[in-house]
Amino acid sequence: MIALGFAVSGAAGALAYFFPAITTAIQDTGHTINRSAQSPPAHPQATPVPDAAPGQPFTVLLLGSDNDAKFSGNQVLTQSMILTRIDPATKHVVMLSIPRDTYAPLSTGGTDKIDKAYLHGGANAAVTTVENAFHVHIDHYAWIGLLGLISLIDKLGGVDVVATNPVLDDFYPADVSGNNPYAYERVAVLPGPQHMNGTLALQYVRSRHGDLRSDFGRSQRQQQVLLAIRTKAKLLGLSDLPDVANAMAADFSTDMSIPEVASLLPLASQITLQNVQQVLLLPPFTSSAFIGGQDVLMPNWNLILPETHKYFPAA
């Protein structure tokens, strides 16, 4: 009876410690992808593709959104969309950045910039739109908001990044730091290796006005910072989960279950940078156009699909 009492009290102590992580995990994980709620795909699949079995290569759609004061609730665009293929056996990772301005049929109906799929139908629409457009099967998605990214990086003690070039922007949105989310602020990220806090890292991955490559440059920087976060996250252990959960709180969601997320942590630490392949859909894969009063990128599917299916199985 006494031993049982100590066991219960020990469990209570652990529960108290992990309670924030548990509640956040329950809220943020295990969201199912509901493909049936979306419009039929332009290229219907003969049979639904099952999700990858444990240990098999799988595909995750990483989504990142501005979720500052300009936006309400889940009504956000996905400025960052990275299709990621992870092979647990070979520890090989491919990251394909989908330009946010890609003009594509949305699963919610109509054709528009692909970053609007999430705005109209949340993660279900974003996943289904990418699946339909790229003819791939997505096993999981993970979404993070800007504020969550800043908090996560600060919680990690910052990240080390080799800034590719001076990133200058006189029209950077002051929507995170200021009182007026529609105001601007100036940004100057200096080039070369450096230690970045969350705010600086966000400026680095978000700015695009001063870059000839616009969204492509930004996509490359986003992939860089993701890799830097992965490097830093290798330092974390079980005891860090409550802090990380607090940092992410309302700025993260995924369809992966808690055990699936937990199983990815050791895998992340085993992947070396040399085994990470970065893919950008630069011209001629895409070309600039002006449609419906907005600048868009017209995808050349004849080139994009074969390129995509080199790394992601066709569905």
Place this chain on the structure above:
Amino acid sequence: MRRFLVIVLLLALMGGFAFGVNRFFALRKAHVAAATTPTLSRPAFVLPGTLYIAQQGAIYRLNKGSFTDLHLPKIGTWMQPAVVPGTTNFVAVLRTAAYSEVFLIDGGGNILKQLSHNATSSSTIQLNHWMFWPRVGSDGQTFYVSYDSPKSTASLEIEFAVWAGSLSAQLTAKQWTDPFGYTGGDVGAIPMANGALLYSKYQISGGQVYSRLAIETRARANPVYLTDAETDCGEPALSPDNTTLAMICTGGTGLQSTHLEIATLTGTKLGTPRVLVDNCLCASPAWAADGTGLSYFAPVDATGHFQLWWIANAAGVTPKAPKQVTEGLDFDATSPPAWSAT
């Protein structure tokens, strides 16, 4: 009564055990140590001359194995010191959220003069300017800096060009380089003994952004490139005798790794580069003023705090192995140290 006391004692012990389990997990959190203030640490060994070095917005003097805080006013982030040849003074950048200024400072940390006026009182924030990487020529007067001008408040385009001027007259009298648009521009200029200017020029080719080291023998001349796009070399540091160039290269992989390389420099001809440190996060190389070695910053571990490292005889045929100079500090990796001989 005795039984009651035993139960109370057991409950207290269980409560303590619960607390202990809770703290057990708390103590096992990954510990990212906060950086130490340089004045509270000592370098592993004594470096030649005097270094002015930036950490977390302050500038310290490292001399004879001891750090001194120059106690510059805490009105922004102090960085990128550069000595004024022939004097004990140096110039440094004060960075704020919207602009940066260059100041002339004496070796004791007294501000002698604000050299630039880049802040605007207008609500149009685009009228502010940045200045970084200030350098003073061997005459102690000629001034070079990367300056975000010309630009228009109506355009999104902004990049650095290298400008030249005088410490005692107009700071940015003439534009020296013509940067490629929307690339970030031209940075890290170093005045050479022959009057030419060595700098790092950013360009975009094949959808990738690269840095190339270039020399311009006069203002707005065609740049003579020392390195190609694929090697992506930047952050040049020229030895005091102007014969050896140190640089940081990424190889254009876009991954989180750099090499510290050196090569001989004869006129505008660069010799075959040699890798001194491979697969590192090396940054901001700087030659000792007496040319006996090369310093650079690199983190020791994944915590990411950049420490000072030293390679003795770096320009020689058999350079010594890199030695870590500091521990537990957090130097600004974008701010090369300034090195004076005395």
